[in-house]
Amino acid sequence: MKYVVLKNSQSVLSVQLPDGFGSKMEIICFENQMEFDNFLDENPVGVCQISFPHQLDKTTTEQNHFVHDGFFVRQNDFFKKILFINIMWIEASRSYCYIHMTDNSNIIITYPMAEVKKKLPPDLFIQTHRSYIVNAKFVNKYVGNAVYIDNQSLPISRKFKKKVLENFLFLDNIKLPPDEDENPFGNENQSFGKKSNPNR
Structure with a gap:
């Protein structure tokens, strides 16, 4: 399968070419729809038609053009960039958060979890x-109710469990917690241990 990427200062357009398209390629630019027609x-x-997108406003273009790969946190008298790919997990403690890094270091920031999550x-x-x-x-x-990063156990609360498990692929059935309006022990009339004999 062949691909063509068209790039300018504002955006990138990738095109997947059909099988048998060949190796020789000519790119022709048009100034308007009439020239194209x-x-x-x-x-x-043998022409693959591609519609030209409308011009995006400057704000939207700038937001889509740059993808953030981390954030800056204060370290004494300067700001240090922390890459997302180097963060293993984040732990909240009141108005502080501990960022656990891949190099086993911890960075303390004075932000609540809700703000960091954004x-x-x-x-x-x-x-x-x-x-x-x-x-x-x-x-x-x-x-059960925990995920692991290396040997570190990190809890999963009932509130987040369903959403957490939806982010992973399983080759076996998993048991989700029952809904709050369901009885987690099945039939309330069912006794534990030996089954009662109705004929007695």
Whole structure:
């Protein structure tokens, strides 16, 4: 499969070419739709039509063009950049947060968990508990109500469990906590231990 990438200062457009398209390629630019239509009238065979997107406003273009890969945190008299890919998990303690890094260091920041969460990419970080956010890339084990990063156990609260497990693929059925309106022990009339004999 072949791909073509068209790039300018504002955006990137990738095109997947169909099989058999060939290795020789010619890129032709048009100034307007009329020139494009005239070209199609003269060359109707083997042309892949691609619509030209509308011009985006400057604010939207700038937001989409740059993807943040980390944030800056204060370290004494300067700000240090922390890359998202180097954060294993974040632990909250009142108005502070401890950022646990891949090099086994911890960075303390004076921000509550809710504010830190807003800065994190949601496709990479998962909140498992009111006091914990984990980097999904580093989760290597799941047991009951906890995920593990290396040998560190990180709790999953009932509130977040369903959402947490939706971020991972399982090759076996997993048991989710029952809804609050369901009886977790099944039939209330069912006794434990020996089954009662109705004929007695």
